Structures are given as C-alpha cells and as structure tokens.
Amino acid sequence: MKAAVIHGPGKITCDNVDDPILKDDRDIILKVTATAICGSDLHIYSGGIPQPRPMVLGHEFMGIVEETGKAVKNLKRGDRVVVPFPIACGHCFFCNHHLPGHCENSNPEHYGPEGGLLTEKGGALFGYTDLYGGYDGGQAQYVRVPYADYGPRLVPDNLSDEQVLFLTDIFPTGYSGIDWGEVKGGETVAIFGAGPVGIMAAKSAWLRGAGRVIIVDTLQYRLDMAKKAANAEGILWEGTKDKEVIEQIRALTGGRGADVCVEAVGFEPDRSLIDRAKAVINLEKGSPKVIEACMSAVRRGGIVSVLGVYPTSYDNFPLGQFFDKGIIMRGGQAPAHKHIDTLLDFVKQGKVQLDDIITHRLPLSKIADGYSMFRKKEDNCVKVVLDPWA
Ligand code: NAD
Ligand code: ZN
Ligand code: ZN
Numbered sequence: 001m002k003a004a005v006i007h008g009p010g011k012i013t014c015d016n017v018d019d020p021i022l023k024d025d026r027d028i029i030l031k032v033t034a035t036a037i038c039g040s041d042l043h044i045y046s047g048g049i050p051q052p053r054p055m056v057l058g059h060e061f062m063g064i065v066e067e068t069g070k071a072v073k074n075l076k077r078g079d080r081v082v083v084p085f086p087i088a089c090g091h092c093f094f095c096n097h098h099l100p101g102h103c104e105n106s107n108p109e110h111y112g113p114e115g116g117l118l119t120e121k122g123g124a125l126f127g128y129t130d131l132y133g134g135y136d137g138g139q140a141q142y143v144r145v146p147y148a149d150y151g152p153r154l155v156p157d158n159l160s161d162e163q164v165l166f167l168t169d170i171f172p173t174g175y176s177g178i179d180w181g182e183v184k185g186g187e188t189v190a191i192f193g194a195g196p197v198g199i200m201a202a203k204s205a206w207l208r209g210a211g212r213v214i215i216v217d218t219l220q221y222r223l224d225m226a227k228k229a230a231n232a233e234g235i236l237w238e239g240t241k242d243k244e245v246i247e248q249i250r251a252l253t254g255g256r257g258a259d260v261c262v263e264a265v266g267f268e269p270d271r272s273l274i275d276r277a278k279a280v281i282n283l284e285k286g287s288p289k290v291i292e293a294c295m296s297a298v299r300r301g302g303i304v305s306v307l308g309v310y311p312t313s314y315d316n317f318p319l320g321q322f323f324d325k326g327i328i329m330r331g332g333q334a335p336a337h338k339h340i341d342t343l344l345d346f347v348k349q350g351k352v353q354l355d356d357i358i359t360h361r362l363p364l365s366k367i368a369d370g371y372s373m374f375r376k377k378e379d380n381c382v383k384v385v386l387d388p389w390a
Contacts, residue, residue: 002388003056003140004367009047014365017056020136020144025071028148030083034161035061035139035364037374037384038169039195039266043309044129045371048267051129059085059126060168061138062161065152072149081152082344083145084336085169087124087135090150094122101125101333106146107133123333139367141388153340156348162355162385164347166200169336171343171354174200174264176334177305178208181260185209190249190297191232192290193264194222196383197307199357201262202230207352214252216245216293221380229356242293249297257299263331265290266308295321306331357383363390 005015020029035058043049044057062082065075075081087107088100095103107124127137136143145152155164174197183189189205191198194217205213215232217223223234233252237245250257294304295318304327322329346352359382362370370384 001141002364003136004058004364004386005054006044006051006057007054010045012045012057012368012371014367017140020142022067022069023144024146025069026147026149027069028065028072028075028145028152029067030061030063030081030138030143030145030152031066032061032063032138032140032143032388033080034063034165035386035388036165036168037139037370037386039197040128040169040309041371042375043266043311045375049129049131049309049311053130055127055129055134056136056138056140056143057127058137058139058143059128060165060170061126061143062155062165062168063138063143066142069148074149075152075154080155080157082155082164082167082340083126083138083152084167084172084340085125086151086333086336087126087133087146088150088337089147090337095150095337098335098338100335100337125333139364139386139388141364151337153344155344159347160355162358164344164354165385166196166354166357167340167344167347169334170196170200171204171352172336172339173197173307173334174202175204175207175339175343176336177201177262177264177307178204178210178260179339180305180330181262181303183208183210183260186211187259188212188214188253189260189262190214190216190258190294191262191264192216192294193266193308194219194226194232194234195264196357198262198264199226199230199232199382200354201264201307202226202232203352203354206230207346212252214249214258216249219377222377222382225357225359225380225382229353242289246293246296253299257297257302259299259302261294261298261302261304263290263294263304263306263308267310292316292318295325295327298325298327300325301327303328303330305329307334358385360384362386364388365390
C-alpha cells in the first residue's frame with residue numbers, strides 16, 4: 001500500500017510499504033478514505049519529537065472497515081467510521097477515568113519526558129513515534145486500529161468525510177480546552193494560536209455559550225480565517241510585542257483579564273535540542289512566551305488550558321504569578337473519546353461546521369508538499385486533507 005513515511009527531520013515520503021494485518025482480536029483494518037496533517041505531526045517532522053526509525057505518520061483519519069478481529073462485534077466490513085487519535089483499551093483505570101491518552105495497556109513501555117522527580121507510564125497515539133507506542137498511523141491507504149470495539153465511531157452516510165474528519169482530533173481537542181476552562185456561559189475566552197486547533201477551540205467556545213471569543217496569532221491570514229470560520233475577534237502578535245497583546249486583552253475585559261486562556265500554539269521546534277540517548281527533548285534556555293502570555297492575560301482565579309504540545313520542562317515558569325493570581329492550569333492530550341459523541345451530535349444537528357478551515361486538498365503522493373507548506377505556513381495554508389486513493 002501507499003503510506004506517508006517519516007525518514008528523519010524534514011524527510012517524509014509517500015512509500016510502498018506492507019499492508020497492515022490484524023494482530024489482536026480487538027483490531028480492525030481500516031481502508032482510509034480521508035486523512036489530515038496536524039500541528040502535532042509538525043513536531044515529529046521538524047525533529048522536535050524524535051523518531052529514530054522510519055514510521056507511518058498520521059493520527060487524523062477515517063474510512064471504511066475492511067477486516068475485523070474476532071472480538072469486534074460492534075463493527076462489520078463496510079462500516080464507515082472516524083477514529084479518535086489516542087489508542088485506548090477502554091477498560092483500565094485511566095480509560096475508566098475518561099483519560100484515554102493515558103491508557104495503561106496501549107503503551108506499557110512508555111515513560112514520559114523527564115523533568116519531574118519520577119516519570120510515569122502510559123499513553124499511545126496513532127503514528128506518533130516510538131515514545132507514544134510505535135503504532136503506524138493513518139496517512140496511508142490502510143491502518144490497523146487496535147481496540148476497535150472502543151474507539152471508532154460510526155458516521156451517517158449523509159455527512160461527507162470532510163464534514164466529520166476533524167472529530168478524530170482537532171475538534172475534540174479544541175473542545176477539551178474549553179471544557180477544561182469550565183466555560184458555562186458568558187465568559188471571555190482568549191485563545192492563543194489561530195491554527196486548526198485554536199479555531200476549533202473558538203468554535204467550541206461559542207457552542208458552550210461564551211460571551212466573547214478573542215484569538216491571537218502572529219499571522220494575519222490565520223486571524224482572517226478565525227474570523228471567517230469562528231467569528232473570533234483577532235489580535236495580531238507582532239514580533240516581540242507580547243506586552244501589547246496582554247494589554248489589549250486586559251483593555252477588552254475591563255482591566256481584569258480573560259476568564260479563560262487557551263494555549264493552542266505549542267513549543268517551537270526550531271529552538272529544541274534533542275537528547276536522543278534519553279529520548280527526551282530539552283528546550284534551549286529561554287521561555288515559551290505563549291504560556292507566559294496566557295498567565296498574564298488570564299484574570300485572577302481564571303483558567304489556563306494548555307492544548308499545545310510541550311515535551312519537556314522549562315525553567316522560567318511563572319510560578320509566582322500562578323500562585324498570586326490563583327490560576328487553575330490544565331493541559332495534556334485531549335480526551336477525544338470523552339467528547340466525540342457529543343460533538344458528532346453537534347455536527348449531525350448542523351450546530352457547527354468543521355470543514356470550512358480546509359485550505360488544501362492533496363493526493364497522498366504529494367505528502368511532502370503538504371507538510372512543507374503547512375510547516376512554513378505558505379499559500380495561506382490552514383489545514384491540509386489528503387486522499388490516499390487519488
Ligand atoms: P499550527 O502550527 O497550524 O498552529 C499554531 C498557530 O500558532 C499558528 O497559526 C502560528 O502562527 C501560531 N503562533 C505561533 N507563535 C505564536 C504566538 N507567539 N502567539 C500566538 N500564536 C502564535 O498547529 P495546530 O494544528 O493548530 O496545533 C497547535 C498545537 O496544538 C500544536 O502544538 C499541536 O501539537 C497541538 N495539539 C495538541 C493536541 C492535544 O491533544 N493536546 C491535539 C492536537 C494538536
Ligand atoms: Zn493532532
Ligand atoms: Zn486503557
């Protein structure tokens with residue numbers, strides 16, 4: 001089959017590889033009909049999260065069930081499904097606590113990045129490096145889906161692939177940022193990052209009844225998309241003018257700051273140093289400015305939701321501000337399984353549109369162009385969707 005294989009930083013090619021096979025009774029083999037490139041894939045592509053051996057990437061995909069393992073009773077060949085991006089067993093302590101990204105059974109060998117006193121086990125994603133389980137991903141014609149009696153969701157025929165594809169990751173992820181932010185109605189939400197995740201967070205904020213949605217980005221065309229697709233008020237972060245951004249948010253909130261800040265940017269891979277021996281990533285001394293901006297822009301007692309990926313510790317965390325302002329901070333891999341059914345209902349009811357952020361549609365054979373353009377933010381690129389069969 002054809003699949004997008006990463007061969008080291010900046011090197012992704014559409015290769016011919018072996019078809020996946022069933023390895024467990026709870027597996028299915030899915031024929032992928034649509035797949036997308038995520039900002040998280042860029043962390044691997046840029047080398048910020050290292051992948052030492054070639055691997056099929058992709059955790060945003062959907063398709064038609066081709067083959068089912070013996071224990072999969074809820075699906076049959078020909079069913080059309082979307083697949084949430086964490087690989088989760090559905091039965092362990094963490095799955096039972098709606099934390100599928102921390103499943104104990106999908107990646108028993110995994111130890112998270114160092115930085116605390118002791119690291120912990122758990123967590124696997126499709127096509128997301130050996131650190132996250134080493135499973136091949138769905139930027140391919142076929143993919144093996146483990147625990148298929150728990151993850152995949154049936155989608156109705158009257159909805160196109162593009163209408164439901166983002167239920168795999170970016171919609172539940174954006175929604176998690178708002179859910180962690182405890183948005184119930186009337187709040188001012190400030191989102192940092194007007195990429196696909198930030199825009200989905202903006203759409204989710206409205207769905208949860210936010211009173212005002214502000215979005216910050218360094219690129220005007222992304223703010224324009226956030227305005228068009230999610231009716232968010234844009235603030236342009238120019239160069240080193242981070243203080244001006246915070247002042248603008250305070251000015252819009254009676255000097256108090258936003259009730260909720262959502263971080264949807266993530267670490268800057270170009271500034272990372274990779275310690276391959278330990279498979280951990282150390283940021284250069286310095287500060288992920290966006291986290292600091294969120295801590296300053298949120299009101300006292302407010303909530304900061306961190307959706308952007310940060311793979312290690314850093315030494316400039318505004319602990320004093322965290323304490324003095326009494327900020328609540330949440331983050332991590334989004335619990336896609338927890339929200340996907342509610343969100344699918346929103347799509348079915350026409351309460352939200354997801355495909356309006358797609359700017360580029362490419363055949364899988366053009367995968368290298370897709371990654372390069374999305375990484376460099378060229379050609380007003382916001383979201384790339386790939387057809388494995390074109
Ligand atoms: P993206 O790269 O398209 O978007 C990031 C946006 O941040 C870009 O528009 C960029 O211009 C903007 N940006 C850069 N510096 C900024 C600054 N100083 N202030 C404001 N905006 C700035 O990626 P994406 O697909 O939207 O993903 C965003 C982040 O979310 C990534 O780190 C990705 O790994 C992460 N992610 C996390 C989860 C999860 O489960 N937590 C799921 C999906 C994606
Ligand atoms: Zn993703
Ligand atoms: Zn589990």
